[in-house]
Amino acid sequence: MALAKLGVVVLDCPDPNALAAFYAEVLGGTVEDQGEWVDLKLPDGQALAFQAAPGYVPPNWPAPDHSQQFHLDLDVPDLDAAEKEVLALGAKPLDTEDRTRTFRVYADPAGHPFCLCAC
Incomplete structure (x- = not known):
């Protein structure tokens, strides 16, 4: 229990x-x-x-000496389409160069890291 x-x-x-x-x-x-x-x-x-x-001070990503503390994984059916949408809403790319992976890392407008993950 x-x-x-x-x-x-x-x-x-x-x-x-x-x-x-x-x-x-x-x-x-x-x-x-x-x-x-x-x-x-x-x-x-x-x-x-x-x-x-x-x-408020946003986390640094990636930075071994400053932990990101947590991040959100958001499942999406189409990484490319979702990426366009979150960027238009004000997200900032943090780690999106490797297009072969099943996830991409962004920061929301306040600087919290989140991932778009292919589902």
């Missing part, structure tokens, strides 16, 4: 509304603004939350 159940993953960021809007475009769902805390309710019932963090 598990001790706990995962509630929500929360991303610190300078602008919770802007980052929630980015992920709403990528994942779908409904943004619920609560001021310095914003929830993104996803169509499958999961949630992702965004919290205002004064002085």
